[in-house]
Amino acid sequence: MTNPNGSWIWYELLTTDADAAIDFYGQIVGWTGSKFPGAGMDYNIMSAGEDNVAGIMKNPMPTASAWLGYIGVDDVDAAVAKVQSLGGTVHVPPTDLEGVGRMSMVEDPQGAHFYVMRGASPEASKAYARTEFGKTSWNELQTTDDEAAFGFYSRMFGWRKDGAMPMPWGDYSFLKGGGSDEMWGAMMPREKAEHPVAWNFYFRVPDIDAAYAKVKELGGNPVMEPMEVPGGERVFFATDPQGAGFGLVAPK
Numbered sequence: 001m002t003n004p005n006g007s008w009i010w011y012e013l014l015t016t017d018a019d020a021a022i023d024f025y026g027q028i029v030g031w032t033g034s035k036f037p038g039a040g041m042d043y044n045i046m047s048a049g050e051d052n053v054a055g056i057m058k059n060p061m062p063t064a065s066a067w068l069g070y071i072g073v074d075d076v077d078a079a080v081a082k083v084q085s086l087g088g089t090v091h092v093p094p095t096d097l098e099g100v101g102r103m104s105m106v107e108d109p110q111g112a113h114f115y116v117m118r119g120a121s122p123e124a125s126k127a128y129a130r131t132e133f134g135k136t137s138w139n140e141l142q143t144t145d146d147e148a149a150f151g152f153y154s155r156m157f158g159w160r161k162d163g164a165m166p167m168p169w170g171d172y173s174f175l176k177g178g179g180s181d182e183m184w185g186a187m188m189p190r191e192k193a194e195h196p197v198a199w200n201f202y203f204r205v206p207d208i209d210a211a212y213a214k215v216k217e218l219g220g221n222p223v224m225e226p227m228e229v230p231g232g233e234r235v236f237f238a239t240d241p242q243g244a245g246f247g248l249v250a251p252k
Helices: 018-029 076-085 146-157 208-217
Strands: 008-015 032-035 043-048 051-058 066-072 089-097 101-107 113-119 136-143 160-167 170-176 185-189 198-204 234-239 245-250
Touching: 008 018, 008 113, 008 136, 018 032, 018 043, 018 051, 018 198, 018 208, 066 198, 066 245, 076 089, 076 101, 076 113, 076 146, 113 198, 136 146, 136 245, 146 170, 146 185, 208 234, 208 245
Parallel strands: 008 051, 066 113, 136 185, 198 245
Antiparallel strands: 008 066, 032 043, 043 051, 089 101, 101 113, 136 198, 160 170, 170 185, 234 245
C-alpha cells in the first residue's frame, strides 16, 4: 500500500459470531461482505461501495470481541523493534500473509492493542476517510495515561497534537500526522476505571437517530444518547450484540 507511514489503513473485528456481525454492520453502516480467497482462514471483507474498508473474522483467541486498527508503516520489522524499545509488547511477531502484506500485532505501554502493517497492494487503502459514508471517520484512544501514550505514538509515528477540549476527567487531545495535516482522531484518559484501554473507531452514517434506533432494534447496546460534538456532527458509542465497542458519527 502507498499510504504514508503512521496512517490508518485497515480495521478488523474479531468476534464470537462472524455471520451475525456481518449482518449487523451491514444493516447499521451499509457494508456488503465477501469472502477473502486464499487467506487460509474464514476472513470476510466488508465494503462501502467499491472500496474495501474492514475485515470481520471469528476471534481465534479466547478474548472478548473487539475492533482493532492497522497502522501502516514502511518497515514492519523496524516498527516492531521500536515498539519494544519504547516499552510496548509484541503479541504476533512480524508475519507475511501471501498477497496481503507483512503485519504484526502489538500493544502500547498502557495496554491498547493495534497492528502495524505494510500492505502488498500497489494501491492506497481507502478504509479511513473523514467525511465518506460507510468508512471509519474517527480514531479515538482511551488510555490510563494520555501523556505517556502521546509520547509513545509521537515517537513511533510522528503524530502531533492539534489542540484539546477540556473534559471533567482530562483533556480530549486532537491528533494529526501520518502524512496528513487533517485531524483524524484524538486521545484522552479513561472516564471510568472499568472502561477498556483501547482504540475505538467511529463509522460514518447518514442519519444518527436512525442508526441509534437500528442498533437497539438489532440487539446492540448504545452506551450513550446521540450527542453533538465540535464541528456540528452527532455521535454515539455502542456495543454490538457480541460485545465489541464501536462508534457512529453523522452530519448534524
